[in-house]
Amino acid sequence: MPSKRTNRARWAAIAWAALAGAVSGAVFLAASELVALVAAPGASPLLAVGSVVVDTVPRWAKEFAIALFGSNDKLFLLSTLAAGALVAAAAAGVLELWRRWTGVALFAVAGAAAVAAATTRAAAGGLAFLPPLAGFVVGSVVLGILVGLLRRWRGTVDAAPAAAVDRRRFLVLTSIAGLAAVAALAGARIASAGPSSIAAIRARLRLPSPGSRVAVPAGAELPVRGISPLFTPNADFYRVDTALSVPAVDPASWRLVVDGLVEKRVELTFDELLGMGLDEYAITLTCVSNEVGGDLVGTARWLGVPVRDVLALARPRRGADMVLSRSIDGFSAGTPLSALTDARRAAILAVGMNGEPLPLEHGFPVRMVVPGLYGYVSATKWLTRLKVTTFAGDQGYWTPRGYSAKAPIKLSSRIDTPRVDRSLAPGPTVIAGVAWAQGVGIHRVEVQIDGGAWQDAKLSTPVSADTWVQWSLPWDATAGGHTLSVRATDRDGRLQEQRRTPIAPDGSTGWQQTFVRVG
Ligand SMILES: Nc1nc2c(c(=O)[nH]1)N[C@H]1C(S)=C(S)[C@@H](COP(=O)(O)O)O[C@H]1N2
Ligand SMILES: [Mo]
Numbered sequence: 001m002p003s004k005r006t007n008r009a010r011w012a013a014i015a016w017a018a019l020a021g022a023v024s025g026a027v028f029l030a031a032s033e034l035v036a037l038v039a040a041p042g043a044s045p046l047l048a049v050g051s052v053v054v055d056t057v058p059r060w061a062k063e064f065a066i067a068l069f070g071s072n073d074k075l076f077l078l079s080t081l082a083a084g085a086l087v088a089a090a091a092a093g094v095l096e097l098w099r100r101w102t103g104v105a106l107f108a109v110a111g112a113a114a115v116a117a118a119t120t121r122a123a124a125g126g127l128a129f130l131p132p133l134a135g136f137v138v139g140s141v142v143l144g145i146l147v148g149l150l151r152r153w154r155g156t157v158d159a160a161p162a163a164a165v166d167r168r169r170f171l172v173l174t175s176i177a178g179l180a181a182v183a184a185l186a187g188a189r190i191a192s193a194g195p196s197s198i199a200a201i202r203a204r205l206r207l208p209s210p211g212s213r214v215a216v217p218a219g220a221e222l223p224v225r226g227i228s229p230l231f232t233p234n235a236d237f238y239r240v241d242t243a244l245s246v247p248a249v250d251p252a253s254w255r256l257v258v259d260g261l262v263e264k265r266v267e268l269t270f271d272e273l274l275g276m277g278l279d280e281y282a283i284t285l286t287c288v289s290n291e292v293g294g295d296l297v298g299t300a301r302w303l304g305v306p307v308r309d310v311l312a313l314a315r316p317r318r319g320a321d322m323v324l325s326r327s328i329d330g331f332s333a334g335t336p337l338s339a340l341t342d343a344r345r346a347a348i349l350a351v352g353m354n355g356e357p358l359p360l361e362h363g364f365p366v367r368m369v370v371p372g373l374y375g376y377v378s379a380t381k382w383l384t385r386l387k388v389t390t391f392a393g394d395q396g397y398w399t400p401r402g403y404s405a406k407a408p409i410k411l412s413s414r415i416d417t418p419r420v421d422r423s424l425a426p427g428p429t430v431i432a433g434v435a436w437a438q439g440v441g442i443h444r445v446e447v448q449i450d451g452g453a454w455q456d457a458k459l460s461t462p463v464s465a466d467t468w469v470q471w472s473l474p475w476d477a478t479a480g481g482h483t484l485s486v487r488a489t490d491r492d493g494r495l496q497e498q499r500r501t502p503i504a505p506d507g508s509t510g511w512q513q514t515f516v517r518v519g
Contacts, residue, residue, distance in 0.1 A: 012154075020150055021090045024093065025085055026089070026185070028136065029139075030184035030188070033131070037192060040125055045118065046082060049081060051244050077244070078244065085110070088110065103147065115129045122328065146174055198248040198249065201251065215463075216463055217461045217462075220462070227432040232300060234362070237353075240287045241381060243382075251270040254270045254384075259385070261316060273310075276309055278303050280302070281369075282301055283467065284467050285369060285379060286375065286412075288374040288375070288403060291503060292412060292511070297412075302348060302350040303353070304349050306347065307340040310349060325385070325386050334394060345439065347370040347371070363381025367380060372408055376398045410508070411494060413434070414433045414434050417430070424477055425477075425518070427476065428476050431449075435486075435488040436469070440465055441491040442471075447484065448485040449475065449482060458472050
């Protein structure tokens with residue numbers, strides 16, 4: 001029967017082995033991040049595996065992460081993956097102590113999975129296999145050394161002088177490896193978060209001035225504190241995409257390919273696209289994931305070229321009814337061909353946003369913007385290809401993941417102020433917000449206070465039918481709790497749908513209701 005003492009010693013050895021494994025795992029990750037930094041940007045195992053997770057998680061998991069963490073959902077995913085990797089690495093340490101090479105074998109499985117993930121990404125270069133491979137080699141060597149030292153230390157009698165030496169060797173080497181891994185990981189993060197060469201190229205880029213600018217009529221902006229500005233500043237514009245790291249696309253090597261069901265395959269450079277003539281368009285962009293009252297909506301002055309001008313160069317064939325736009329990172333959106341060729345609809349390839357080149361996170365150097373269609377079926381960022389095709393033969397990224405193939409933006413309205421989370425003093429105040437009905441325009445916005453009569457709000461002068469309008473209603477707020485509701489009617493006389501429906505499969509409906517406490 002093993003004594004208490006040997007039992008305790010066994011558990012101590014297992015704990016040390018787990019630590020050695022976790023440290024070796026950190027070294028694995030750090031080595032691959034460093035190699036990724038120089039040899040194959042974007043092929044970091046964590047990012048590559050994370051991207052595979054993003055592409056394969058069920059819809060409810062994605063919605064849960066966004067609901068819980070908002071724009072931090074990516075950080076949450078990467079932290080979870082890193083934590084999982086360290087736990088697995090600790091297990092590899094214990095395995096390696098139990099039997100030589102078994103821990104290394106576990107590292108090999110992880111490395112192979114990471115190589116598979118990195119090399120199958122849409123943007124993968126020829127060296128994408130290198131970072132995970134380098135990580136595996138360095139991580140396994142460290143694992144072998146640390147567990148070897150641990151064996152020698154635990155194999156000797158505790159009191160023997162040799163044990164003290166082996167113990168010190170193990171502890172010193174484990175600490176050094178751990179600290180080096182943490183330093184390298186932090187360094188790699190800082191280096192990849194710092195201003196990239198593409199950010200510098202963007203900063204130097206001067207776009208030609210537009211042939212026409214957005215005309216902002218008098219009264220387009222209501223002077224109400226707390227209301228959404230007519231044009232959302234780039235820094236505040238919502239961001240939604242599947243990219244764990246922002247794709248770096250150099251305009252000098254950027255090409256747009258137009259192919260598929262066309263008379264002539266067309267390839268355009270960035271300068272050729274700019275040469276087609278740029279105009280400015282005020283368009284409200286909306287995400288299908290926007291809950292009623294949510295903030296995944298924004299308006300910008302987009303600078304761009306009509307998509308129909310580019311399609312005209314390629315001459316779509318009869319029978320085509322969809323354009324599959326593709327991003328450098330593999331995302332794709334299926335847009336009705338008719339929405340892109342319709343001369344009354346300003347579907348554009350945008351290069352500028354609110355007077356600047358597109359920010360990197362918003363699709364630099366070229367993205368699509370189509371008024372009236374949710375972003376996932378139209379607004380492809382980091383655009384590289386337009387494939388003229390059919391709905392019968394092709395699908396955009398989100399269609400097999402539970403969202404409709406076609407998704408016009410639903411008429412909606414939002415209360416910006418007063419806000420649930422701010423206290424309000426009794427007395428005269430203003431209830432205000434925004435409303436949108438792209439392509440049609442807003443006819444009326446009504447507000448209901450505490451279940452009373454619906455009251456007409458004042459509307460701002462619309463910039464265009466594709467732009468949201470602001471609305472406001474003066475209110476003499478009395479002390480106590482109040483319920484505020486809003487609903488809009490479009491210029492075709494259609495009232496905003498009252499029934500609450502979820503965002504999937506084609507956008508939320510319902511009237512926003514908020515509760516405010518006055519006094
Ligand atoms: N390459 C790429 N483009 C994309 C997406 C994406 O995941 N990848 N998401 C789309 C979605 S769902 C929306 S709502 C808009 C959001 O654009 P924004 O991030 O500039 O606001 O981009 C669209 N374009
Ligand atoms: Mo979206």
